[in-house]
Amino acid sequence: MRWIRTLAVTTLVLTLTACTTSPTGRQQLTLVSDAQLDEMGREAFEQYERDLPAAGAASQRYAQCVADALVAVLPERERDKNWQIRVFESEQANAFALPGGYMGVNTGLLQVAENQDQLAAVVGHEIGHVLANHANERVSTQTSTQLALSVLSSAAGMRGPGGEQLMGALGLGAQYGILLPFSRRHESEADVIGLQLMADAGFDPRASLALWENMSANGGQPPAWMSTHPSHGQRTAGLQAQMDDAMSRYEQARQAGRQPNCPRP
Template sequence: MRWIRCAAVATLALTITACTTSPTGRQQFTLMSDAQLNQMGREAYDQYQQDLPAAGQAQQRYAQCVASAIITALPEQERNQDWQIRVFESEQANAFALPGGYMGVNTGLFDVAVNQDQLAAVIGHEVGHVLARHANERVSTQTSTQLALSVLSSAAGMQGPGGEQLMGALGLGAQYGILLPFSRRHESEADVIGLRLMADAGFDPRASLELWDNMSAQGGARPPAWMSTHPSHGQRMQGLQAEMDNAVARYEQARQAGRQPNCPRP
């Protein structure tokens, strides 16, 4: 059909003009400029700081110490971003990263990441999201998926209750078949990048496995991995273990080079 050929040509054109490569060598699809995403990250970060109470200075210095050690070990181009990290008062064991290098850590995370090496696993993971431009890739994937469904709906004349029901099913298929797997791929990739970063900074990468042991011990109901934006704890630990020999070698090399961070826990 003609409309299918047109949609395929348009999709191919977008793909050709928007291909980039992640730090692990994976091909990516990105449509937005870094400047656009960085501005959005800055605005969201400002909103976070307005909405959430800041933690104490000792906790802030602790997170900053770990983040600075990781950032110092980055190549010059990545190191010179406007990296910022803030600690927020919240019982949720969570952290986040926004385009432009803006990161946040909740105080509840310190109950799970109980030493500097485990905290470095979390912060390295968040830095990995930024370096891999995952926000750009996510927005680009969602935009192109929505565009494709809109073109399909218009071209196929899917109006009325029957068409709406079919489009709803197609949208659900896109959610579980494209968008969520993309998110899980991002999380797994950020785990690998973060493992390398923490090792290069002189933090023991084996602490990442201890961190996920702690996470698992917290329990709580979780959806099946195929319905989740994150891999299961077991899947993440398997992925980390597969990279561990290389990470330990990088860690030992960093320690020999004098990278021995000392960030006292408050």
Template sequence: MRWITPLAVGALCLTLAACTTSPTGRQRLTLASDAQLDQMGAQAFQQYQQERPMVGGSPQRYVQCVADALVRALPPQQRQAENWQIRVFRDDSANAFALPGGYMGVNTGLLEVARNQDQLAAVVGHEITHVLARHANERVSTQTATQLGLSVLSSAAGLEGAGGQQLMGALGMGAQYGILMPFSRRHESEADELGLFLMADAGFDPRASLALWENMSAQGGARPPAWLSSHPSHGQRTQDLQARMDEALARYERARQAGRTPDCPRP
């Protein structure tokens, strides 16, 4: 077992070297190459466009208008750092996604739930900040580190046979609910906060984010408890957004005074 100590020390050094700070000041682990993830994002986005029906015309112009207004509100370095692209896909689910590199998609179902440009900006702003905060890198890095830790533990403890496999399965489930999913919930909460401020900076009314989640809640459907979900509950999201609303409204007023008054006609 003498090899375990050098391995643990090496992993610790790697982890410390890969620790960075998120836009909200949270410590995070980023082991992956951003350039490689951006390339993978571009490839995945191209494949997605080939496999899913896209919608052009007024829906695409509407979504593009909102996205452009949000991107213009970014600092120049962030605005130029990504290859910002957004597409509308024909899908009844009220969903949107973002990929490393600035590639985003919005489903037509979301356009039914987000009932005006401000509500849509809440979603697109959320997706833009997922990209800027490098959440994909952190997610991949956390999964990699977790799998490495379980592998080392299995070898060190000599967990073999049916009993060992059962224990490792329990440990794996504990890692899923105790580490990986909470990380994703933190990502979602962070993107909610950053996206709220971004939409306000772009001249969209941040109060629309609260209305959006009321619309989402009205969609109904069974939801798992928050600790078993990769996303915060609707109630938790609304509470967190409300707690930051005063600052968001102040930023919104400054944006409007500076002439940022987006006007994106809804199809």
């Protein structure tokens, strides 16, 4: 059918013109320029700073100490980004990363992360999102999915209530079959990158497992297939599978004198 050929050509062109590789070797679709995303990240970060109250100086120094130790072991090209971290007063146990190297941590998460190593697991994970261009990939996947659905709707002549119902079902299928799995893949990939990064910086990678035990005790989750994040059990299993390599990196870092000392306020 003609609409199938049109959809296939559109998808092939997008794939061939914007295919990159993540730090773990995974193929990615990246349609947006780094400059555009960095500017979007800066604007979003400034909005966070306007909307949320800043935490005290001691909490800020603590998070900055951990972030500085992690950034110090990045490759030079990535180390030269404009990395910034802020601690916000919020009971939600949450952290985020934005394109351009902007990161935020809530004070609620500082209560869950019991020491510098557990906080390093969080901040390393967020740095992993930036290193792997996950924001670009997410925006690009959403854009290409919407384009494909639009091409499908037009080419197939889906008009009227029946066509709208079918397009709605296809959109739901795209959400649970493409967009959410991509996000869960991003989370798992950031876990691996963050685990390696914290170990290279001299933070104990075993603390990542303790962190997720704390997070699991902090509240429930929707089923993994309906969530943008893997379940706590899935994350723990993924981290455990990488732990031997992480411990080897950790021992090498300690022998090289990388022993962070970031006092928890």
